[in-house]
Amino acid sequence: MTERERKERNSVHARRAVAYTVLTIISFLCLFWFYVLFINATRSNGELSRGFTAIPSTHLFENLNNLFHGSLPVLRGMLNSLIIASLSALLSTYFSTMTAYAIQVYDFKLKKFLFTFILAIMMIPTQVTALGFVQLVRNMKLLNSFIPLIVPTIAAPVTFFYMKQYMEANLPSALIEAARIDGAGELRTFNSIATPLMRPAIAVQAIFTFVSSWNNYFIPSLVLSSDNKKTLPILIAQLRAADWLKFDMGQVYAMIAFSIFPVIIVYLILSKNIVGGVTAGGVKE
């Protein structure tokens, strides 16, 4: 028996060693690219053309400075991306909570039908309606405006579904009853009782909406064409389309780093919420 136990312990030790080794290799594969990006963003064009080294150089601020004064409106692009992504996150979470609240708290004839309906439209990819969307936006004279990129996030079935799941567990109907007895109106009850209770879910979904809007390329590239409206992904595409061999490569890396690292930093600060939030509402056990 002790023989068998020892064997088992050895096998657990061996498997643990394998697991740690594989996990280390995978982590390396995930981080390697960003490490190279960081190194290269700190090196000058001349240094870059001499091949790769693993040690950072001193030209980071020079590269960034050149980038900001270069031909691409990078700072403007970041500001545009920030405006669109923040407003999308705000509107999407507020109205998705409201939609979930309607289905969760009230009883009305079409409730079941509307709930199923929202779930059914969840899978429609935005690309599939892009043609009609762009025509509509053109007819509304909203090309080169942020409105068609922000307002549509109000109808976000995935966010709605997450909020609904969270509400089922975390919004006691007694509280709403109590607010009504105290004479609060329905909108006020929603704003001052329900939304504060939903804060954790709103935070998680705000992050996800922000990131997906920040990274979005397909639809914005069809809507925005004037230079002072472009978002970062569009500028990245423009950089790719440019005759990049003539480019100062230090600037190219600085541009990529400028688009990637802010998200990484925010992610590292909020990672606990994000990783936990992936499954909390999306998957039923």
Place this chain on the structure above:
Amino acid sequence: MTSNKKSRITSYNKWGYIFLIPFMVVFVVFQLIPLVTTIYNSFFENYMSGLKQVGPNFIGLKNYVQLLTQGDLLKYFKNTMIMWIAGFIPQILLSLLLGAWFTNPSLKLKGQRFFKTVIYLPNLIMASAFSMLFFTLFANTGPVNSILVNIGIFKEPYQFMSHAGTVRGLVAMMNCLMWFGNTTILLMAGMMGISDSLYEAAEVDGATPTQIFFRITLPLLKPIFIYVVVTSLIGGLQMFDVPQILTNGTGDPMRTSMTLIMYLNKHLYSKNYGLAGALSVLLLILTGILSLIVFRTTAKDELK
């Protein structure tokens, strides 16, 4: 008194409709109307021939016929599927392995939070910037070639962007890197739902870890496994940012990495609305069928 109470309840419940108004209005304006006009467009001949506008003229199903018989649609569909499969197989294997390790009670791995944070990180990166990064890293004068030549694997820089295999491979690798963390976390949620007593019973009966994985974990994971496969396939059909930026929209070499959505994007830019519409509708039907499979399997799961 009772009738008063009843009327108050119904007056509360009308707020259900009121609170649904923003969602419904936005949905109708920005999704339903575009969907209808997209379908409508697919039955019309409507394109630019040079500077001359042709159409719109009603031509029935001719756009569909043209797409399915003349163009390179099937080729692009094949490209999309090859790149999706090449990325998805390592992705799902890696996710199953990591998920099994993270949830294994006898392994008790330390530093799980660190590893989960790291593997999920690429999922949040701007796909277009990530693709641009790979383009520069794998360029002829880029650091990857510099490293490979220095350690003597290649005598001279390898032209990654000129070979179908390496371009497709890079797209697959990026997709795998960006999504395996997400898949791992989803599969883990499913694995943690499996009762510990099952594992304990199997261990008492002398089952090896491999047997436990194939006989207990995998079969019980089936619903969430199907969910992951099908949603990933739907996402794969929408593959755009990564190959678009990597190849500057050309799908080179020889359009071997051109995906369906890149093709759609091309028609949208050249204002060929008839073909773009028909292509959208085909994609919608395909996605619809796949979604139905997801709904079916998850609904079955809930009935149990």
